[in-house]
Amino acid sequence: MANASQKIQNPKGTRDFYPVEMAARRHVESAWRSASIDCGFDEIDGPTFEHLELYTIKSGEGIVNELFSFTRAGGESTYALRPEFTPTLARMVAAKGAQLPMPIKWFCMPSMFRAERPQRGRLREFQQWNVDLIGVDGAAADVEVISVAVLALERLGLKPTDVQVRISHRVAMGSLLRRLGVSDEGVGPAFELLDRRDKLPAEEFAKRAAGLGLSPEATDRFDRVARTKLPVSSSVADLTAAVEAQDSDIEALASLRERLTSVGLAEWCSWDLGIVRGLAYYTGTVFEIHEATGAERAVAGGGRYDSLVELFGGPKMPACGFGMGDVVLSLVLADRGLLKAEELLPRPDAFLLSNGSEIAERTLPEVLGSLRRAGVHARQSYKQTRNIGKLLSDAAKVRARFAVILDDKLNDGLVTLKDLAGGTQSDIRLDDLCGLLRQAR
RNA sequence: GUGACCGUAGCUCAGCUGGUAGAGCACCGGGUUGUGGUCCCGGACGUCGCGGGUUCGAGCCCCGUCGGUCACCCCA
Incomplete structure (x- = not known):
């Protein structure tokens, strides 16, 4: 912009939340919060920025390019805006050590910052709901965490036909891989290969599989296992048959x-043994939540990571959790007409208007104040005009439920209450107004 | 970091092989000096992202730049 007036816009990949966008965001966040609380999780938060080293411990120096990092002018320390919450969580748990009552059930919904090129479903600043259950092992804990996620999605109006939790298990997959001839050391690289299989040409996939010690036949089976997708409701026998394995391999599943x-939750979930999650620290159950047809990026991802707290200097303790970003979720909701922001804005219970008479002008602020003190959402017009039509138009514009018309009938203690949806109106006693409005809510 | 596509009114967009801009919605006013959300009539609205070039003439063609979108990389 060469213009001297220098209109500065929002930074790339960030969003301005005007009232309708904010209403949509709060709608999502309240589903997150209420689902978390109803499942017994407590809300926490941490700093928006951390020491840069907190992020390089787990992810290596390579991650620095993906971070917004900075030093204070004249300062020594390097900080980074948080790109994820897990390191902060692990730090917080490690700091309190054994004094925290177990299990730890925490959630948060902070802003995250990543220095990536924005694209569909990915921004540089977004909200991410994190839910973690620390100190409990086993399927019960894994499923509890998945339940929270599904509860929130359900409360937002989604159905199992809209989104699916795709689940796999690293121990089970490791067992299947070893059965195919992968050595113990080869399991890690095999997970990486599994994770990338869709992006590799078939020959390249075969070549790398061979590098892991797999015969052409085993490579073929590896590929089939990687593509295994079954409803969770299928029998264990069907699952065993599909992956050409034995029951002992898939005990975890x-x-x-x-x-x-x-x-x-069976109908919300399906097995997808191609899910491994990029992160090396997952140790058991892994899952991603996707739009049912696979149209978008993952809505959420998580799993079990039993050595994470230890990695950050705390005691060894079992842990599982997930993160769900608001960007992809909002796309999925909007696609299905479940995020009509205009309808999410608060609606006034009453819109007060005066015809301009002396008593009406004097009484309006008193009524407005008393309604508000009683917990009624009440508004007035700021227009100079006393044209009732114009004022009603104002009332309709903000989707008020009722218009309250004040005029000389106040001398008899009466006001006109007009139902803006139905168009009907009647004179009521001013003393009854508050009660009627509260009752109509 | 790499690549593709796109920038025209507040918003969504149209604009022919180059001839100095249009629609719908929204907005304002009127129809209705006390009855809205529908309808009818009228009105206002632009440095065509920005800069340069070609041309008698550029919204249109060329170069650059900024911004956006999408994909790759990466995805915690």
Whole structure:
């Protein structure tokens, strides 16, 4: 912009939240918060920025390019805006050590910052809901965490036909890989290969599989296992057959299956053994939540990471959790008409208007104040005009439920209450106004 | 960091092989000096992202630049 007036816009990949956008964001956040609380999780938060080293511990120096990092003018320390919450969480848990009552059930919904090129479903600043359950092992804990995620999605109006939790398990996959001839040391690289299989040409996939010690036949089976997708409701026998393995290999999946079924989540979930999650620190169950047809990026991702707290200097303790960003979720909701922001803005219960008579002008502020003190959402017009039509138009514009018309009938203690949806109106006693409005809510 | 596409009114967009800009919505006013959300009539609205070049003439073609979108990389 060569213009001297220098109109500075918002930085790339950030969003301005005008009232309708903010209403949509709060709608999502309240579903997150209420689901968390109803499942027994407590809300926490940490600093917006941390020492840069907190992020390089887990992810290496390579991550620095993806961070917004800075030093204070004249300062020594390097900080970074948080790109994820997990390191902060691990730091907080490690700092309190054994004094925290177990299990730890925490959630938060902070802003995150990543220095990436923005694209569909990915911005440089976004909200991410994090839910973590620390100190409990086993399928019950994994499923509890998945339940929270599904509860929030359900409260936002989504159904199992809209989104699916795709689940796998690193221990089970490791067992399957070893059965195919992968050595113990080869399991890690095999996960990486599994994670990238869709981006590699078939020959390249085969070549790398061979590098892991897999025969052409085993490579073929590896590929089939990687593409295995089954409803969680399928029997264990079907699952065993699909992956050409034995029951002992997929014990972990069987216990997840039992638990998911008993809490009523089976139809929300499916097995997808191609899910490994990029991060090396996952140790057991891994899952991603996707739009059902796979149209968008993952809505959420998580799993079990039993050595994470230890990695940040705390005691070894079992842990699982997930993160869900607001960007992809909002796209999915909007696609399905579940995020009509205009309808999410607060609606006034009453819109007060005066016809300009002396008593009406004098009484309006008193009524407005008393309604508000009673917890009624009440507004007035700021227009100079006393044209009732114009004022009603104002009332309709903000989607008020009722218009309250004040005029000389106040001398008899009466006001006109007009139902703006139905168009009907009647004179009521001013003394009854507050009660009627509260009752109509 | 790499690549593709796109920048025209507040918003969504149209604009022919180059001839100095249009629609819908929104907004304001009127129809209605006390009855809105529908309807009818009228009005206002632009440095065509910015800078340069070609041309008698550029919204249109060329170069650059800034911004946006999407994909790759990466995805915690």
